[in-house]
Amino acid sequence: MLSAEIKDKYELVVGLEVHAQLITKSKMYATDSTEYGSLPNTQVSVLTLGHPGTLPKVNRKAVEFAIKMGLACNSEITRKNIFARKNYFYPDLPKGYQITQDKGPICVGGEVPVTLADGVKKSIALTRIHMEEDAGKSMHLAGEVDTLVDFNRAGVPLIEIVSEPDMRSSEEAYAFLVEVKKLVRYLDICDGNMEEGSLRCDANISIRLKGAEELGKKVEVKNMNSFRNVSRAIEHEFERQIDLMEKGVEIISETRTFDATTGTTASMRTKEDLNDYRYFPEPDLSPVVVSEEWLESIKIAMPSLPRELHHKFVHEFGLPEYDAGVLTDSKEIALFFETLCTHTNNYKAASNLMMGPVKSYLNELTLHIEDFPISPEKLASLIALIDDGKVSFSVASQKVYPEMLQNKDKTPLEIAQQLNLIQESDEGSLKPIVDSVLAENEAKVAEYKSGKKGLMGMFMGQVMKKSQGKADPKVATKLLSEILDN
Amino acid sequence: MNLEKFLSFDDIQKSLENRETDCKAIVNYYLENIQTKAHLNAFVEVYTDSALEQASLVDEKISSGKAGKLAGMVIGIKDVLVYTDHESNASSKILKGFNSQFTASAVQRLIDEDAIVIGRLNCDEFGMGSSNENSAHGKVLNAADESRVPGGSSGGSAVAVQANLCTVSLGTDTGGSVRQPAAFTGLVGIKPTYSRVSRWGLIAYASSFDTIGVFSRNVQDNALVMEVMAGPDNFDSTVSRKAVPHYSELLHFNKRAKVAYLTETIESPALQEEIKANTISVLDKLKEEGHTVEEVHFPLLKYILPTYYILTTAEASSNLSRFDGVKYGYRTPNAHNLESMYKKTRSEGFGDEVKRRIMLGTFVLSASYYDAYFTKAQKVRRLIKEFTEDLLTKFDYIIMPTTPTTAFKFGEHSNDPVAMYLEDLFTVQASVSGVPSISIPNGKDKKGLPIGLQVMANSFKEAELYAFAKYLTELNVNE
Numbered sequence: 001m002l003s004a005e006i007k008d009k010y011e012l013v014v015g016l017e018v019h020a021q022l023i024t025k026s027k028m029y030a031t032d033s034t035e036y037g038s039l040p041n042t043q044v045s046v047l048t049l050g051h052p053g054t055l056p057k058v059n060r061k062a063v064e065f066a067i068k069m070g071l072a073c074n075s076e077i078t079r080k081n082i083f084a085r086k087n088y089f090y091p092d093l094p095k096g097y098q099i100t101q102d103k104g105p106i107c108v109g110g111e112v113p114v115t116l117a118d119g120v121k122k123s124i125a126l127t128r129i130h131m132e133e134d135a136g137k138s139m140h141l142a143g144e145v146d147t148l149v150d151f152n153r154a155g156v157p158l159i160e161i162v163s164e165p166d167m168r169s170s171e172e173a174y175a176f177l178v179e180v181k182k183l184v185r186y187l188d189i190c191d192g193n194m195e196e197g198s199l200r201c202d203a204n205i206s207i208r209l210k211g212a213e214e215l216g217k218k219v220e221v222k223n224m225n226s227f228r229n230v231s232r233a234i235e236h237e238f239e240r241q242i243d244l245m246e247k248g249v250e251i252i253s254e255t256r257t258f259d260a261t262t263g264t265t266a267s268m269r270t271k272e273d274l275n276d277y278r279y280f281p282e283p284d285l286s287p288v289v290v291s292e293e294w295l296e297s298i299k300i301a302m303p304s305l306p307r308e309l310h311h312k313f314v315h316e317f318g319l320p321e322y323d324a325g326v327l328t329d330s331k332e333i334a335l336f337f338e339t340l341c342t343h344t345n346n347y348k349a350a351s352n353l354m355m356g357p358v359k360s361y362l363n364e365l366t367l368h369i370e371d372f373p374i375s376p377e378k379l380a381s382l383i384a385l386i387d388d389g390k391v392s393f394s395v396a397s398q399k400v401y402p403e404m405l406q407n408k409d410k411t412p413l414e415i416a417q418q419l420n421l422i423q424e425s426d427e428g429s430l431k432p433i434v435d436s437v438l439a440e441n442e443a444k445v446a447e448y449k450s451g452k453k454g455l456m457g458m459f460m461g462q463v464m465k466k467s468q469g470k471a472d473p474k475v476a477t478k479l480l481s482e483i484l485d486n
Numbered sequence: 487m488n489l490e491k492f493l494s495f496d497d498i499q500k501s502l503e504n505r506e507t508d509c510k511a512i513v514n515y516y517l518e519n520i521q522t523k524a525h526l527n528a529f530v531e532v533y534t535d536s537a538l539e540q541a542s543l544v545d546e547k548i549s550s551g552k553a554g555k556l557a558g559m560v561i562g563i564k565d566v567l568v569y570t571d572h573e574s575n576a577s578s579k580i581l582k583g584f585n586s587q588f589t590a591s592a593v594q595r596l597i598d599e600d601a602i603v604i605g606r607l608n609c610d611e612f613g614m615g616s617s618n619e620n621s622a623h624g625k626v627l628n629a630a631d632e633s634r635v636p637g638g639s640s641g642g643s644a645v646a647v648q649a650n651l652c653t654v655s656l657g658t659d660t661g662g663s664v665r666q667p668a669a670f671t672g673l674v675g676i677k678p679t680y681s682r683v684s685r686w687g688l689i690a691y692a693s694s695f696d697t698i699g700v701f702s703r704n705v706q707d708n709a710l711v712m713e714v715m716a717g718p719d720n721f722d723s724t725v726s727r728k729a730v731p732h733y734s735e736l737l738h739f740n741k742r743a744k745v746a747y748l749t750e751t752i753e754s755p756a757l758q759e760e761i762k763a764n765t766i767s768v769l770d771k772l773k774e775e776g777h778t779v780e781e782v783h784f785p786l787l788k789y790i791l792p793t794y795y796i797l798t799t800a801e802a803s804s805n806l807s808r809f810d811g812v813k814y815g816y817r818t819p820n821a822h823n824l825e826s827m828y829k830k831t832r833s834e835g836f837g838d839e840v841k842r843r844i845m846l847g848t849f850v851l852s853a854s855y856y857d858a859y860f861t862k863a864q865k866v867r868r869l870i871k872e873f874t875e876d877l878l879t880k881f882d883y884i885i886m887p888t889t890p891t892t893a894f895k896f897g898e899h900s901n902d903p904v905a906m907y908l909e910d911l912f913t914v915q916a917s918v919s920g921v922p923s924i925s926i927p928n929g930k931d932k933k934g935l936p937i938g939l940q941v942m943a944n945s946f947k948e949a950e951l952y953a954f955a956k957y958l959t960e961l962n963v964n965e
Contacts, residue, residue, distance in 0.1 A: 046587050050808040052576065052689040053568040053590060057723050087804050087851070089828055096807020147824075149812070278851035280860060283693035283801055284685075286724045 002239055006246060012238045013206045013215060014173050015127075015165035016230075018180055019158050020190040021134060021198040022065045027155035028133040029056030029099060029285075034157075036196070040139075040150035048155045050094035055284050058083075062157035063106065063288055065189040066131045067298050069159055070107030072183050072305055073126055078106050079290050081131075083282040088275050091149050092136035100160075102279040105130035106290075112163070112183070113307060114175035115325065124176050125164040132158050159189075165204065165215060170234040177201060177227050182306050186331045194226055201230055205237040207245065216241070220255045221265055233258040236265055309334045317347035326355050332369040333359075336376060343380030346387055353379065357397045361405065374404055382412040389472050390422050423472040427479060430463075430471055434479045437462040448484055456480065491515060495653055495707045498558040502548065509541035509548070509558055509602065516560050516604055520651045526627045528645040530565050531573065532605040540602045547600060554599035556714060562646045562655040565606045565623075566613055566689040567593055567698070576689045577621040578611045580835030581815045590687020591722070592656065592698045592715045599714050604652050608642030611837045612806065613658055613691040615639045616666055616909040617899065620839040625896060628670060630935055634893040637667030637909075640701070644671040647701045654702045654711050660691050661794055662888075662913025664699035665925035669888035669938020672927045674708050674955070675701050677913075679945045680920035681726040683712075684719030690805040692798035693724075695917050705926070705956040709733035712948060728946055736949040739957035744778040745769070746881040750787040751912055756890040760931040764964045765887050768928060768939055771963045780881070786873060787915075789866050791907055794914040796850050796863035802840075803847030809835065842903065867918050874919035878944035883954055886912050888925040888938030916942050924955050929964025937964070 027034055030047035047054045063081070070077050084102035107129035115121050136154035138147050161180060167173045181199060184190035191198050201224060206216035219237060224230045237256075244251050256265040306328045313324035328334045333354065340350050358379075362369060382400060385391045390413070391400060403415045416422050437459060438445055448455045456477075463476045492498050492512065501507040520532055537560070547553040568574045568586035575581040589597070597603065610620040618626040618641025626641040628634045629649040636645045640657030644667035647655050657664040659677035668675025676699050683698045690696060698715065702708040710733070717730040747769055752762060773779045811817035811831030818834050821827035836844070850859035877884060890911055899906040916923035921942055928939035941958065943951040 049813055051587065051814070052574065052581065052584070052808070053586065053588070053687040055686055055722050055724075057721070085804050087807060089807065089810060091810075091812045091824065094808065094813060096810060097804050276853050278804070278848065278853075278856075280800060280804070280851055284690075284724065 002242055002246075007239070007242060009209060010207045010238075010242050010245070011210045011212070012168055012170075012234070013165045013208060013218075014167040014170075014234055015204040015218075016161075016163045016167070016173060016176060017202045017204070018161040018163075018177070019200040020069075020161065020180075020184050020192070022062050022157040022159060022189055023191060023198075024059055024061045024065065024157055026059055026061075028059050028062050028131070028157035030155050032155065038152055040148070040152060043152040044154070048094065048151055050096070056099055056282075058285060058288050059157060060288075062131060063290070064298055065157070065187070066106045066129060066159045067290065067295065068187045068189055068302060069161070069184065070110060070129055071299060071302060072187055073107070073110035073112055073129070073161075075107035075110030075126060075129060077290060077295060078104055078108060080104070081106050081288040081290065083131075083285045083288075084279045085282050086132075087278045090135065090138075091147065092138045092151070092154065094136065094151060094154055098133060098135065099282055099285070100132035101130035112176055112179050114172065114179050116171060116175055119321070122172065124166045124172070127162040127164050129159050129161050132160060134158050165206070165218075170231040170238075173203065173234055174227055174231045177230060179306075181227075182329070182331075186303060186306055188303065197225070200225075203230060203234060203237075205234055205241070206251075207238060207241045217251045217253050219251070219253065219265075221258055222255060222268070223257045225260070229258060229260050232260075232263050233265060236263055240265070303331075304335070304338075306331070306334065309338065313337075313347075313351075317341060317351075319347055319351050323348075323351045323355065327351060330369070336369045336372070340376040340379055343377050344383045344387075346383050349383050349386055349393060350380070352393065353383065353397060353401075357401050373408055378404065378412070385412050385416060389474070391416050392423065392473065395421050395423075395469070420468075421470065423470050427475060430467070430475055430479055433463055433466045433471070434476065434483070437466060438480075438483060445484065456484075459484075490650070492653065493650070494704050495556075495559050495710065498653065502558045509544045510538060512558060513537050513541040513560060513602060513604065516650075516652055519649065520605070523629070523649045523651060526629060526632070526645050526649055527624050528607055528626055528642040528649065528651060529562065529605045530575070530577070530608050530623045530642070533572065533603060536572075537602050537604045540597075544600045544602060554601075556596055556599040556601040556710070559596075559601045559654065559711075560604050560652045561596060561601050561711075562605050562607045562643060562652040563590075563593055563603060564609050564640050564643045564655070564657045566609060566658055566691075567606075567656060568687045568689065569593055569603060569606070572606070574606070574689065575622065576612045577609050577623050578809075578836065578840065579622045579816055580809045580832070581689075582622075584815045586687075588687060590698075591684040591719045593687065595715050596656075596711065607640070607646050607655060607657075609657075610639035610641070610663075611840050612689065612802070613639040613660055613663055613696075614802070614839050614843055616662070616906050617894070617896075618642065618667070619896065619900065620837050622837065628893050630671060631893065631933070634895055634935070635670070635898075637670035637889075637893065639663040640667050640699075643701050644668055644673060644675070647671075647673055647703060654700055654707050656711075657699050657701055658688060658691075659697050659699045659913075659917070660695045660798060661917045662910045664701065665888050665913050665923060665938065665940060666909060668701055668925040669940075670893040670936060672930075672936030673701050673703060674705055674924065674926050674959075675699060676708055676712060676924045676948075676951075677916060677922065678712060678716060678948055679726070679922045680917075681724055682716045682730075682922070682946065682948065684717075684722040684725045686719055686721035690801075692801040693805060694801060695794075695798055697917075705952055705959060706734060706737065708924075709737060709948075709952040712952075716948075726946070731949045733949050733952050737953050737956045739953040742777055743772070743883060743954060744780075744881045745772055746780055746782045746877055746884050748784040748787065748884065748886055749781055750784045751886040752781075754787075754890060754911070756908060756911065757887060758891045758931065760929075761887045761890070761892070761937050764929045764937050765885070765939060768958065768961070768963050769885065771961055775961070782877060782881075784873070786866070786870050787911075790870060790914050790918060791911060793863045793866045793870065794910070794918055795846070795907060796859050797867060797918075799843040799847030800851050800860055801847070803844045803851065806836075806840070806844055811835070839903070870915065871919040874915060874921060874942075875944060878921060878942070878947075882943065882950065884942040886940050886942075888912060888940040892931045892933070892935035892937055912940060916940075921945050922948050922951050924951055926955050926959050
């Protein structure tokens with residue numbers, strides 16, 4: 001283990017390359033279906049298999065998806081898109097080259113803002129986002145000598161999101177990935193599932209002495225199949241590289257693979273035997289030109305983004321940053337909440353309901369908000385009961401709400417009435433209860449009057465008990481204080 | 487047997503109209519010729535059954551008055567154009583046994599107009615060559631002198647029409663592969679504007695140069711086939727969306743043309759004396775007829791071949807990567823791991839010329855040489871294209887010889903690839919620039935070997951090019 005003192009001398013520098021598989025119906029350059037989980041080699045046309053004489057054709061939906069991501073990241077959108085061939089031999093690469101973008105990616109620059117656990121905000125700059133196609137899958141089955149290749153995935157559209165070396169900790173890298181995942185899901189362009197490989201991440205990691213200007217030699221780490229593993233790999237590399245540096249061993253530019261069982265990285269290939277991909281402009285595709293009209297129509301169709309909703313929740317609804325963060329974590333929750341708030345003005349109560357009882361119900365049954373049995377309107381009418389002083393928040397969430405989940409036909413008011421939960425907010429009917437409580441506790445009343453104000457809570461408790469919890473706390477307090485404080 | 491029947495599509499149509507023959511008889515006539523001339527090795531495969539079957543269908547259509555505009559035309563296709571459920575090899579061992587699951591758009595359009603496909607034609611492997619000596623199916627003989635090459639790479643396509651084994655044939659032209667063999671066999675051969683004809687189904691050699699062209703005995707037939715083949719196609723995003731004029735109905739030429747000829751071509755030391763003389767007599771005749779003929783300098787000529795070979799081999803090295811033994815075609819039986827499978831499959835499957843070009847192309851695209859070769863060649867290509875297009879706005883046509891020499895003997899250039907590459911000296915300008923270019927017969931040399939005259943026009947001016955080519959053939963200058 002490295003001492004904190006040594007570790008503290010160095011600065012970690014991380015850049016990420018994230019591949020997001022786009023959820024278009026057909027492939028990047030062919031009309032084959034992209035359905036996941038089909039039988040091997042059933043989604044393969046002559047084009048996918050790279051038969052001689054075939055020519056690619058750009059899927060405009062995939063271009064739109066890439067542009068959406070660029071707009072969401074404030075990137076500059078390239079108007080004339082040229083594709084390039086990346087040449088290398090591998091059995092799962094049917095044409096012997098991947099059609100990608102080299103010079104002139106569809107999105108240039110941009111940024112992804114992240115918020116760290118301590119509330120610190122940081123913006124991670126993007127270098128580029130480009131479009132490309134996926135390769136097939138090589139399968140080495142147990143007991144088989146031969147490698148089998150499934151080409152179903154070959155040609156599935158991808159975007160590669162490349163960040164600047166802007167991250168300084170594994171936490172920042174983690175936060176960046178969370179944000180990217182959130183964005184692709186909000187935009188509905190990728191399901192963001194890292195375990196299934198629809199989101200993949202490589203990390204470029206280097207270290208330098210704090211205060212140094214120049215970047216260190218970068219090491220590329222691959223094969224991390226979860227956000228947590230990306231974090232672990234970065235932590236491991238940070239220490240490994242410091243250790244080398246401290247020992248005076250030169251760090252070499254290389255590609256390393258992460259082993260999730262040991263949490264360590266191992267060398268795959270060094271720079272000397274790096275592939276020369278021989279990129280050159282793809283002559284089989286004419287440039288894809290993004291016209292003003294096309295770009296406008298994509299802009300108009302852009303869904304609300306997490307940061308826009310976050311801003312709205314904080315500034316329009318007056319919610320705390322924390323609430324806005326939790327509510328915008330998932331697009332579906334955020335949109336449900338937004339709809340809910342068109343039916344009520346008690347945003348804080350709405351937020352508390354969403355973050356508490358609604359989320360725990362969904363978590364318990366592992367349901368999505370789409371499957372939530374209560375409509376935003378109906379949930380709003382529960383909030384209205386609180387607003388009208390008919391039930392307290394705790395009665396609403398602990399007694400009325402569970403019943404609403406069971407009983408879809410009744411309104412919250414009907415449930416509250418049926419369960420006899422409507423608060424006594426009528427001064428006339430509460431007065432006798434208050435009077436009797438005070439009469440039964442004469443000694444305490446005297447103590448209160450002599451200055452022991454803390455006894456108010458005890459009196460309230462008695463009133464609530466006598467009223468079987470139905471007393472409106474506000475009215476009860478008022479009545480008590482009228483008598484005690486005069 | 488009469489080898490001199492059906493010398494044009496017009497002959498065929500007249501015989502069909504007069505009920506002197508039917509399509510079945512026409513196909514049988516060609517099948518017989520093919521058999522008689524089998525030693526020329528023009529055909530790789532003859533589709534006897536499917537051609538006769540197609541002929542019966544077309545005969546039925548003719549009698550019910552529903553026949554398409556190519557009814558009665560019998561075509562051969564170069565072995566780089568795929569045809570569904572038929573084998574396609576690109577004359578390479580590496581595609582041995584490969585059956586295509588679809589048909590090239592150009593071929594399909596001819597079939598849709600009731601042309602009958604009689605077979606596939608020999609060529610240089612993947613279209614790489616100028617003599618048709620680089621074929622896994624063996625060499626093709628020039629019917630004008632069987633000790634000589636027919637030109638290449640579309641040698642089989644040229645000889646098939648030359649020896650009257652089909653009415654017209656399709657070839658492909660990347661740097662002269664239609665025009666040069668057309669010149670060597672005394673035929674009309676066109677390379678259309680790049681992107682005029684869909685490349686869907688054309689086994690790629692160099693994607694940004696490849697075009698599909700036509701061999702015929704006369705301009706009329708050539709124009710007709712081209713107008714059917716050309717035009718937008720959903721399968722090829724690079725194809726032009728421009729409407730296709732009816733070339734075959736626009737062949738009447740009645741204007742004063744402005745013609746340029748390039749000093750560096752006519753004065754080239756590589757140019758055979760008789761070819762020079764015949765080219766000059768055409769230019770003289772044009773002047774006599776009142777056309778404007780001017781000499782223009784083309785200092786970039788010496789850069790054309792290097793530019794062409796750098797760019798085409800770069801594209802080829804990538805286009806031919808898919809032939810790896812994994813999915814289809816030839817796979818070595820001698821490999822024990824992935825790397826040896828790749829190396830042996832490709833070493834055993836490709837011929838020498840193809841390997842030479844893959845290596846050259848891989849070299850010019852490699853990181854350390856990319857800018858010095860590939861980037862530089864792209865820049866020079868733009869200069870040549872700009873020069874050519876600019877010249878073709880000032881002049882209607884550029885005239886030059888199609889080839890520096892007439893057909894050479896087998897083996898003459900076999901040990902000297904550069905001498906072979908020089909064969910393309912005059913044809914690559916149109917390929918590098920993308921403009922249409924046609925080769926028409928222009929007399930014979932002392933040995934009786936055909937000479938070709940090349941005419942270029944600006945992009946998408948095929949109608950003007952055909953009309954002028956027809957006019958030139960009718961001037962009969964060197965007959």
